[in-house]
Amino acid sequence: MSSHPSVRHRERLWPGPFGWAMVVVATAVAAVTLSPLSRTAMVVAAVITLAVLILGILLTTPTVAVRGGELVAGAAHIPVHLLGRARVIDRAALHVALGPGSDARDFALVRSWLPGAVVVPVLDPADPTPQWLVSSRHAAALAAAITEAQAAHSEQIG
Template identity: 50%
Template sequence: MPPHAAEPPHATPAGPPAAPVPGGASYDERVWPGPLGWFLAVAAAGLLTIALVPVHPGLAVALGAVALVGSLTFAVLTSPRVRVQDGELTAGRARIPVALLGEARALDRDETRVALGPGLDARAYVCLRAWAGTAVRVEVRDPQDPTPYWLVSTRRPAELAAALGTRQPLDG
């Protein structure tokens, strides 16, 4: 995995925020698993408990509780936050100033599938969660950044694209 996949080269360290998004637009979403994901986390812990009851009931309950806490913690920790605030787009741990972004396009399920398959550029930054079937593709217009675009999972692609808006080309 290229070094920029986790933290793209244009990502900014914590510090003063960039200029606000024109019109004061903002967006904030945590891409949680859907109901089926939460059910499967609980069901896996329940099945482990049931499977271990014949071995030792006390151990079964203890390991089942540990499995439940572990699976729910994993679901929470792997749910990225997607945010447009204070002039920055944040997707998971990566951030980029909105001023360096171009056109943002909301993708439906079919367009997302194509964008992640045959249409994917290997240099793109992808913040994907399989449980969110839709996404937004936003062009990166930083001439020093080899990343051509970001592909970000979201359950509300039209709202995220609207918060990012359409930018004019960078000067220079």
């Protein structure tokens, strides 16, 4: 979370333990693969592999935020006044929401290793997206931030 007044919630959806373990394994594989050549090749391979993988994670890990009157999920954003009531769901409910019978028009920023998510309907009749599904480590805090931002928007126009 940020102390800036327009930021009500902010988190990065970093990989889980399995993702980080895969970074370590890939680094070790690169090192072992080049170890017959020389110790220097092994170390260089490990350092380059580790650097590339960490840079890749830094560049591709999305941010989820409620700021400036918008819900931001990765590169997507939508004004909170166009959203309905945010609802927290657990992993099982998210699985159902994404499973057979789900609406392909839903926006989903989902990370399977996270324990929960927020579902929020889109109320804008011009928007073909019926709802947003957004993973979060702090789903209750994300839902509360959306609700707060909606209330703040209502106070501004009311």
